[in-house]
Amino acid sequence: MKKLSNTLIRENAFAELRRMILSQEIKPGEKLNEKEVAEQLGVSRTPVREAFHKLELEGLVEIFPRRYCLVKGVTHGCIREIHLIRSQLEPMAAYHAVDHLSDEDIDQLSSLIEKTKELMVEGNAQKIMELNDQFHRTINEASNLSRIVSILNNMQDYIVSFRYSFISRPELAQRSIDEHEEILFALRKRDKELVKKLVTQHLEGISEYEDVILEDLKPVPN
Structure with missing residues (x-):
């Protein structure tokens, strides 16, 4: 763990x-x-104690008073809830993004896909995941729906923990690339309904891999 500065120690x-x-x-x-x-x-125990309680409210840990804090991590229910939120908000954001993405923005999305293909050859799952996130984030932010973007950004740490599970599997990473290309095609056509439909299908496909995600997130033996 890295030392924290005195600024906003609790947060x-x-x-x-x-x-x-x-x-x-x-x-x-x-x-x-x-x-x-x-x-x-590098902090006092008070902000750590408060952090434990906030993490417990998120369902990420369970506190055993005067003993220890047990890490629960991401649960099946958590995965389903995050996917439910994304499936409702991201297609709508993509729908509205069509009105705001410039041709240069769309070319940049195309460049991200091409770079991802190159990284597939190298087997660089971490970098593929970063470009994948950038692809989705670019579209979401172009929607100009600030509250939706804020909700999605707040879940980003969760999304990253899910995404690595299937991006690290070549066949699933390739499926993601193929679906991104379909979304890009619809964006170039400026077909808002098709973009919304394809993003919805893309997110439904991700939700199919809950078992894969949970397998990677199994607790360590006591």
């Missing part, structure tokens, strides 16, 4: 622990000790 402690749990730097099944975590982050 930083929560954000850092949340990030580490969702990225699996801290894995499901691990036990966190308040004093040890505080020392590793």
